[in-house]
Amino acid sequence: MSVSFIRRIAAPKKALTTAAVAAATVGMALTSAPAHAAPAHSAADAKTVAHKMIPDAAQFNAFSHIVERESGWNVNATNASSGAYGLVQALPGSKMASAGADWKTNAQTQIKWGLDYMKSRYGSPVGAWNFWQANGWY
Template identity: 80%
Template sequence: MSVSVIRRIASPKKALTAAALAAATAGMALSAAPAQASTVTSASQAKAIAHKMIPDAAQFNAFSKIVEHESGWDVDATNASSGAYGLVQALPGNKMASAGSDWKTNPKTQIEWGLDYMNSRYGSPAGAWAFWQANGWY
């Protein structure tokens, strides 16, 4: 092989090596960030949002107990048998669209809808929790 052929082969290899290194570096930087950070909400994040929306301690505690039993604070929780969805297990889940089009992924929207439901049907989250305790559902 001539030197010029070797150089032509070596240059693409260097370019590929540099590209692979850059991709690996970018991959490491991307993996350090949470996956789908804008749509994935942890239980603690959802609780913090609810706490801001429900400043009264007794009402927050009642709301929290219901959500803990219904979904474990999982925004994406789905009941396989009924189809109930979200933090407050709305049935059907798309009822929460009345609180916002982002009802599938936004804990604030789900909390807003759940609070409205509890207030309109039971008078408050505490009323909803009392009903839940007596019936195992709300």
């Protein structure tokens, strides 16, 4: 068997092996996101987070009614006329930075801020919902 024949067989195998290793490496890099990546929550994710943070059914339901009407559980909801932002429509949205630097994209941070706001202003989410029903805002 000649050396040139062996080189012709080995070269394509080496190229394929190199390509496979490179593809596997890229695939691993693409599938492993850092743990600190900013979460972008869907409406279902945001509701799940809220349910964990608000175990009392009456308080959760009141909070949920408000968020459904204010933002439709959209973490990025923005009121075009007022500029209110997020799940609970904070005005200005940057107020939520007091609950976390990731306030623009993290449902948990927005929920935490919203709960604190409702508790300080209305005593609870139920109090906020009662006010919302009477006034159409909170």
